[in-house]
Amino acid sequence: MLQIPSQPGHIERLRGNFTGKDILSLEQFSAEDIQTVFEVTHEMKRIAVNHLPSTRLAGHLLSLLFFEPSSRTFGSFCAATKYLGGQTLDIQNPETVTSVYKGETFEDTIQVFEAYSSAIVLRHKQVGAAQRAAEVADVPVINAGDGNNEHPTQTLLDLYTLYERFGRLDHLTGLLVGDLLNSRTLHSLMRGLALFPNNTVYLLAPQRLRLPGDDILSLRARGLRIVELAREEDIPRDCHFWYWTRIQKERFASLDDYQQAEQQRFVATPELLARYASDDMILMDPLPRVGTIDPAVDRDERAVYLRSQIRNGLYTRMALLALVLGRA
Amino acid sequence: MLQIPSQPGHIERLRGNFTGKDILSLEQFSAEDIQTVFEVTHEMKRIAVNHLPSTRLAGHLLSLLFFEPSSRTFGSFCAATKYLGGQTLDIQNPETVTSVYKGETFEDTIQVFEAYSSAIVLRHKQVGAAQRAAEVADVPVINAGDGNNEHPTQTLLDLYTLYERFGRLDHLTGLLVGDLLNSRTLHSLMRGLALFPNNTVYLLAPQRLRLPGDDILSLRARGLRIVELAREEDIPRDCHFWYWTRIQKERFASLDDYQQAEQQRFVATPELLARYASDDMILMDPLPRVGTIDPAVDRDERAVYLRSQIRNGLYTRMALLALVLGRA
Amino acid sequence: MLQIPSQPGHIERLRGNFTGKDILSLEQFSAEDIQTVFEVTHEMKRIAVNHLPSTRLAGHLLSLLFFEPSSRTFGSFCAATKYLGGQTLDIQNPETVTSVYKGETFEDTIQVFEAYSSAIVLRHKQVGAAQRAAEVADVPVINAGDGNNEHPTQTLLDLYTLYERFGRLDHLTGLLVGDLLNSRTLHSLMRGLALFPNNTVYLLAPQRLRLPGDDILSLRARGLRIVELAREEDIPRDCHFWYWTRIQKERFASLDDYQQAEQQRFVATPELLARYASDDMILMDPLPRVGTIDPAVDRDERAVYLRSQIRNGLYTRMALLALVLGRA
Numbered sequence: 001m002l003q004i005p006s007q008p009g010h011i012e013r014l015r016g017n018f019t020g021k022d023i024l025s026l027e028q029f030s031a032e033d034i035q036t037v038f039e040v041t042h043e044m045k046r047i048a049v050n051h052l053p054s055t056r057l058a059g060h061l062l063s064l065l066f067f068e069p070s071s072r073t074f075g076s077f078c079a080a081t082k083y084l085g086g087q088t089l090d091i092q093n094p095e096t097v098t099s100v101y102k103g104e105t106f107e108d109t110i111q112v113f114e115a116y117s118s119a120i121v122l123r124h125k126q127v128g129a130a131q132r133a134a135e136v137a138d139v140p141v142i143n144a145g146d147g148n149n150e151h152p153t154q155t156l157l158d159l160y161t162l163y164e165r166f167g168r169l170d171h172l173t174g175l176l177v178g179d180l181l182n183s184r185t186l187h188s189l190m191r192g193l194a195l196f197p198n199n200t201v202y203l204l205a206p207q208r209l210r211l212p213g214d215d216i217l218s219l220r221a222r223g224l225r226i227v228e229l230a231r232e233e234d235i236p237r238d239c240h241f242w243y244w245t246r247i248q249k250e251r252f253a254s255l256d257d258y259q260q261a262e263q264q265r266f267v268a269t270p271e272l273l274a275r276y277a278s279d280d281m282i283l284m285d286p287l288p289r290v291g292t293i294d295p296a297v298d299r300d301e302r303a304v305y306l307r308s309q310i311r312n313g314l315y316t317r318m319a320l321l322a323l324v325l326g327r328a
Numbered sequence: 329m330l331q332i333p334s335q336p337g338h339i340e341r342l343r344g345n346f347t348g349k350d351i352l353s354l355e356q357f358s359a360e361d362i363q364t365v366f367e368v369t370h371e372m373k374r375i376a377v378n379h380l381p382s383t384r385l386a387g388h389l390l391s392l393l394f395f396e397p398s399s400r401t402f403g404s405f406c407a408a409t410k411y412l413g414g415q416t417l418d419i420q421n422p423e424t425v426t427s428v429y430k431g432e433t434f435e436d437t438i439q440v441f442e443a444y445s446s447a448i449v450l451r452h453k454q455v456g457a458a459q460r461a462a463e464v465a466d467v468p469v470i471n472a473g474d475g476n477n478e479h480p481t482q483t484l485l486d487l488y489t490l491y492e493r494f495g496r497l498d499h500l501t502g503l504l505v506g507d508l509l510n511s512r513t514l515h516s517l518m519r520g521l522a523l524f525p526n527n528t529v530y531l532l533a534p535q536r537l538r539l540p541g542d543d544i545l546s547l548r549a550r551g552l553r554i555v556e557l558a559r560e561e562d563i564p565r566d567c568h569f570w571y572w573t574r575i576q577k578e579r580f581a582s583l584d585d586y587q588q589a590e591q592q593r594f595v596a597t598p599e600l601l602a603r604y605a606s607d608d609m610i611l612m613d614p615l616p617r618v619g620t621i622d623p624a625v626d627r628d629e630r631a632v633y634l635r636s637q638i639r640n641g642l643y644t645r646m647a648l649l650a651l652v653l654g655r656a
Numbered sequence: 657m658l659q660i661p662s663q664p665g666h667i668e669r670l671r672g673n674f675t676g677k678d679i680l681s682l683e684q685f686s687a688e689d690i691q692t693v694f695e696v697t698h699e700m701k702r703i704a705v706n707h708l709p710s711t712r713l714a715g716h717l718l719s720l721l722f723f724e725p726s727s728r729t730f731g732s733f734c735a736a737t738k739y740l741g742g743q744t745l746d747i748q749n750p751e752t753v754t755s756v757y758k759g760e761t762f763e764d765t766i767q768v769f770e771a772y773s774s775a776i777v778l779r780h781k782q783v784g785a786a787q788r789a790a791e792v793a794d795v796p797v798i799n800a801g802d803g804n805n806e807h808p809t810q811t812l813l814d815l816y817t818l819y820e821r822f823g824r825l826d827h828l829t830g831l832l833v834g835d836l837l838n839s840r841t842l843h844s845l846m847r848g849l850a851l852f853p854n855n856t857v858y859l860l861a862p863q864r865l866r867l868p869g870d871d872i873l874s875l876r877a878r879g880l881r882i883v884e885l886a887r888e889e890d891i892p893r894d895c896h897f898w899y900w901t902r903i904q905k906e907r908f909a910s911l912d913d914y915q916q917a918e919q920q921r922f923v924a925t926p927e928l929l930a931r932y933a934s935d936d937m938i939l940m941d942p943l944p945r946v947g948t949i950d951p952a953v954d955r956d957e958r959a960v961y962l963r964s965q966i967r968n969g970l971y972t973r974m975a976l977l978a979l980v981l982g983r984a
Binding site: 051053054072075076078079082083090287288290291295306307311314 | 743
């Protein structure tokens with residue numbers, strides 16, 4: 001990864017840049033920003049792993065507004081806040097956001113919770129909800145997923161998992177498998193990889209779920225090397241990582257379309273790894289994994305989806321919270 | 329407002345009066361009690377605004393029992409507890425109060441949560457629920473709204489908002505608009521204003537939603553001056569505050585009745601303010617505002633409903649919690 | 657109860673035995689283990705009763721995964737964690753465990769929350785769920801009830817209530833009333849009593865809800881003396897405790913069967929106590945009590961179900977958490 005510049009005060013300035021900022025999209029991060037987040041993440045890991053009581057967020061309360069339920073992301077932000085000594089105000093069930101049902105506008109609801117808290121973590125099924133919240137709230141808004149649009153902390157944890165394993169985010173080769181058409185996770189990961197030089201991704205998707213040509217062009221224009229594969233047999237043996245995603249039923253217009261795509265889906269099995277995976281690659285999945293990775297692979301040391309990938313989600317979120325609240 | 333008496337120990341005694349008490353109704357407060365709450369509120373604001381880590385409620389756990397969901401009031405009490413270093417036990421979804429569904433009596437449920445906590449904050453749709461809880465619980469019970477009956481912390485925050493702005497709670501003139509027949513908030517606010525001398529309210533309501541004659545007589549007997557207005561054109565230009573409330577659909581016997589009332593409702597618009605509002609008045613609303621205040625008014629500095637009114641709800645609740653737990 | 661051995665370091669070793677352990681079933685406890693839990697429980701009571709701020713669990717986060725709602729048990733574990741300075745990650749509504757609805761396996765969900773927390777408290781309606789969780793999780797799993805199978809902390813609190821009142825767990829005589837066929841609570845309590853010498857239980861149940869012969873044999877083989885009673889008139893006057901349980905509608909194949917059993921149920925009334933209960937006995941119920949104990953009994957000093965029994969649930973859970981996290 002990039003070298004840390006040696007000017008005194010430079011690190012402080014980089015970290016200070018995050019104070020009070022919204023985290024809405026991966027697009028807002030430069031390579032240097034990502035490096036800054038990862039340095040803080042490294043410190044956060046030490047706090048969480050050793051259960052070191054921290055008071056960095058003492059006196060701070062975060063509103064976790066989950067208009068759309070998501071137990072994993074909710075749990076990760078909740079844990080991140082509390083490991084840093086902060087507190088949460090949990091609204092994780094949309095039916096309890098009762099004012100909404102009385103006809104209150106989204107903007108009013110955001111301004112109410114803004115008054116109670118130091119920052120808002122927002123999950124919402126509408127594209128652009130985080131942006132709308134950020135426009136009315138003076139406190140930082142962190143996007144914890146807005147529909148099919150953005151989920152920047154997922155990509156940060158994915159990139160951190162690669163960085164921690166390989167010591168860099170450039171000169172990496174990955175295999176991306178599954179729903180290349182709809183997966184927010186994969187789209188965002190590719191944009192992240194494009195921030196660093198000499199990265200290559202191989203794409204393996206059912207026919208109907210291939211990455212649109214426009215996206216391929218745009219990502220190539222950013223510097224990412226993209227190779228589409230037609231069959232498992234074409235997987236190169238030297239990938240640094242495989243990233244598997246499920247086929248999301250809710251994205252299909254009809255059940256027929258879904259079932260057709262399902263029949264063409266690829267599954268990560270011990271046999272597939274034995275045949276095409278290198279010894280020091282890692283196998284990733286954003287979870288839940290449903291029909292993506294055979295549980296027989298779980299015991300393989302290269303499988304990180306239930307181990308470091310989940311844990312890195314906690315550490316990167318701790319880092320972001322500390323950064324936006326000026327306590328990094 | 330009233331002068332603070334100069335006897336040594338007097339303030340301590342006034343604050344001590346709250347220790348262990350239930351907060352069930354605005355009726356239980358004298359003018360001196362309200363003054364005491366507001367002094368503590370002022371200190372609380374300093375803690376919350378500056379994110380000063382407080383340990384006043386360290387070792388204390390509050391049960392937030394929301395049998396009826398209310399995200400705003402829940403959030404406010406949750407934040408109030410945590411800013412003071414206390415913890416909450418959150419039961420904000422009625423379906424999770426499972427014993428109730430197994431046939432447990434309300435009184436048994438209250439006694440169970442009493443055993444776990446230093447105080448109980450209760451929201452319930454049944455009139456009198458807070459009173460019933462207080463009868464069986466030895467720990468303080470704070471009424472966070474029991475049906476159409478009482479919601480004393482709403483009125484305290486409203487009065488504090490007036491007090492903070494005008495430096496007194498007497499010699500004030502207000503315009504109350506909306507559902508004067510059913511609004512718990514307005515009824516309680518008028519009783520609060522009646523505790524202080526020389527206050528006047530002008531009432532503006534759709535024909536079917538006027539304040540009943542008995543209520544007018546009883547409030548006048550308490551010393552509140554009441555003037556009913558027939559039309560917007562009669563609004564006097566010297567009001568210190570306007571207080572707007574929505575017409576609550578759930579209060580109507582039929583949809584027809586509701587729609588008729590709706591057609592007659594009044595809306596706070598920039599034009600209305602321009603014509604009848606003084607420069608230093610404030611515009612209040614208990615929220616959610618649905619059909620009450622035009623969003624175009626939000627940018628007006630006199631609009632406090634999304635700003636100090638919400639925040640004062642947090643500070644007054646912090647004050648009450650500190651008082652009833654003997655940590656003020 | 658057993659004498660505390662005098663060897664130096666023995667107590668530390670006994671407590672240390674719990675560190676990192678799962679708490680799945682009462683069966684895993686020896687008499688000495690129970691004694692150890694109770695010594696710690698005694699210390700915990702002092703912390704909770706006096707609201708002494710504790711930092712024993714500082715830096716620790718517990719996932720409270722309630723796949724099946726249970727407000728009382730949830731509240732008790734939540735309070736236990738927070739009184740010890742720990743934090744909780746609350747998933748108390750099964751619908752919010754959204755990954756489950758996306759098809760994620762139970763084992764994956766457990767491993768996700770394991771990554772966020774120091775221990776998992778699990779409530780689930782499936783028999784064996786806690787065991788399955790313990791098999792995949794490296795952190796301690798505490799069974800907060802898995803269907804009709806086990807609820808070890810309920811039995812610990814029941815035994816502690818007896819121990820606190822009588823200063824021993826041997827040479828006790830109890831009356832067990834209600835659904836002897838299905839009650840998890842009673843089965844487990846009898847196994848607990850069987851760990852100590854010279855205990856006797858009298859059983860009083862509707863005809864269809866008697867304890868199966870196999871269970872009687874197996875408990876007798878463990879050393880518990882069991883006497884079945886046919887009628888209230890046969891209740892001996894010297895019982896140390898009465899333990900009442902409700903007839904659980906959900907256990908019956910048909911409504912008819914349930915109603916028949918209901919008609920034969922026994923109710924603890926002031927008259928029954930006057931006739932058959934000794935002056936220094938205690939009356940217990942795991943709650944909710946529905947058709948088991950007449951509220952007129954509540955004021956009787958011997959009634960502990962809404963007092964020490966509930967509170968002891970908090971203290972024993974504090975003790976278990978401190979023990980499994982190595983902070984006792």
